[in-house]
Amino acid sequence: VNNRVRELxxxxxxxxxxxxxxxxxxxQTIYAIExxxxxxxxxxxFAVSRLFKxxxxxxxxxxx
Amino acid sequence: xxxxxxxxxxxxxxxxxxxxxxxxxxxSGVWMIVLLQAIERLQDPTLVGTPRTLxxxxxxxxxxxxYWAWAAAERLQDEMNRAINGRAAIVAFRFTLFWLFALxxxxxxxxxxxxxxxxxxxxxxxxxxxxxxxxxxFFWMFAWIRERRRVLPQP
Numbered sequence: 001v002n003n004r005v006r007e008l009x010x011x012x013x014x015x016x017x018x019x020x021x022x023x024x025x026x027x028q029t030i031y032a033i034e035x036x037x038x039x040x041x042x043x044x045x046f047a048v049s050r051l052f053k054x055x056x057x058x059x060x061x062x063x064x
Numbered sequence: 065x066x067x068x069x070x071x072x073x074x075x076x077x078x079x080x081x082x083x084x085x086x087x088x089x090x091x092s093g094v095w096m097i098v099l100l101q102a103i104e105r106l107q108d109p110t111l112v113g114t115p116r117t118l119x120x121x122x123x124x125x126x127x128x129x130x131y132w133a134w135a136a137a138e139r140l141q142d143e144m145n146r147a148i149n150g151r152a153a154i155v156a157f158r159f160t161l162f163w164l165f166a167l168x169x170x171x172x173x174x175x176x177x178x179x180x181x182x183x184x185x186x187x188x189x190x191x192x193x194x195x196x197x198x199x200x201x202f203f204w205m206f207a208w209i210r211e212r213r214r215v216l217p218q219p
């Protein structure tokens with residue numbers, strides 16, 4: 001699953017650590033999601049999309 | 065801005081802040097210290113009767129809070145780390161089976177000391193390395209049934 005997490009995070013000027021703190025996960029998890037090495041669970045994906053105030057399909061691309 | 069895939073000192077500090085709880089570390093530490101002490105003491109042939117039994121039973125009982133602490137600490141991990149731990153456990157489980165059955169083959173070929181000989185009243189041939197290989201499989205089977213029932217409640 002491709003995602004725009006890195007792009008959306010940088011738009012807000014957040015570090016990976018900032019985003020990790022906001023989602024209560026480790027920075028390594030953010031790194032792994034951004035690089036596409038780890039697909040988040042649905043609850044975490046929804047938490048990410050809520051944080052960016054976007055529908056989930058605007059953050060994660062299920063067709064990739 | 066930290067963008068590295070490697071764990072930095074800040075990452076370790078953040079993880080420790082998120083996960084470290086004395087109530088989870090302490091039971092494992094106590095269990096390990098008592099276990100090491102028990103192994104030391106039980107080698108003394110003059111230790112007999114109730115004290116000997118206690119040095120066998122107490123570490124076994126202390127495993128219960130240690131197990132609880134491991135499970136609780138696992139729940140504190142985030143989902144990526146839980147996934148990594150899970151995959152690592154799967155690989156380790158397969159290698160454990162390979163190791164035990166390799167010992168069973170070696171046992172058949174050249175003879176090896178068995179894990180559970182005389183003291184429990186089992187003759188040597190009753191519980192060898194081949195049978196030991198089935199123990200983790202039974203553990204897996206019980207865990208599988210428990211997890212499946214949790215996900216798919218029985219009618």
